[in-house]
Amino acid sequence: MVQCGSFKGAEQAESVRAQLAFEGFDSKITTNNGWNRVVIGPVKGKENADSTINRLKMAGHTNCIRLATGG
Numbered sequence: 001m002v003q004c005g006s007f008k009g010a011e012q013a014e015s016v017r018a019q020l021a022f023e024g025f026d027s028k029i030t031t032n033n034g035w036n037r038v039v040i041g042p043v044k045g046k047e048n049a050d051s052t053i054n055r056l057k058m059a060g061h062t063n064c065i066r067l068a069t070g071g
Contacts (some may be wrong), residue, residue, distance in 0.1 A: 001041035002052050004064040010036050023059050025052075039067070 004020060004027065007013045013029045013036035020027040020038070027040045040056075043049045049066040056064045 001039050001067040002043055002049055002056070002064050003037055003039050003067050004056065004061055005038040007036045007038075008034060012036070013038050020061070025056065025059075040064075041067075 005013060005016045007016075010029070010031075016038045017027050017029055020040070025040055027038050030037045030039055040052060041049070043052055046066070053064050053066060
C-alpha cells in the first residue's frame with residue numbers, strides 16, 4: 001500500500017482523496033484510532049509501489065510513502 005496522508009480531520013483526508021481521484025489515482029480513506037489515512041492499494045510488490053510513488057511525485061504529491069504489507 002501507498003499512504004498519501006494521515007489526518008485527524010476527515011475533511012482533509014477527503015480533500016486529498018478527491019484530488020488523487022481527479023488525477024487518476026484510485027485511493028480510499030481508512031480510519032483507525034482517530035486517524036484518517038489516504039491510501040492507494042494494495043499494490044503488488046516493492047517495484048510497483050515505488051513506481052506508483054514516482055507517478056504521485058510527478059503529479060505533485062511528494063509526501064506519499066510505501067507501507068509494509070498490512071499498512
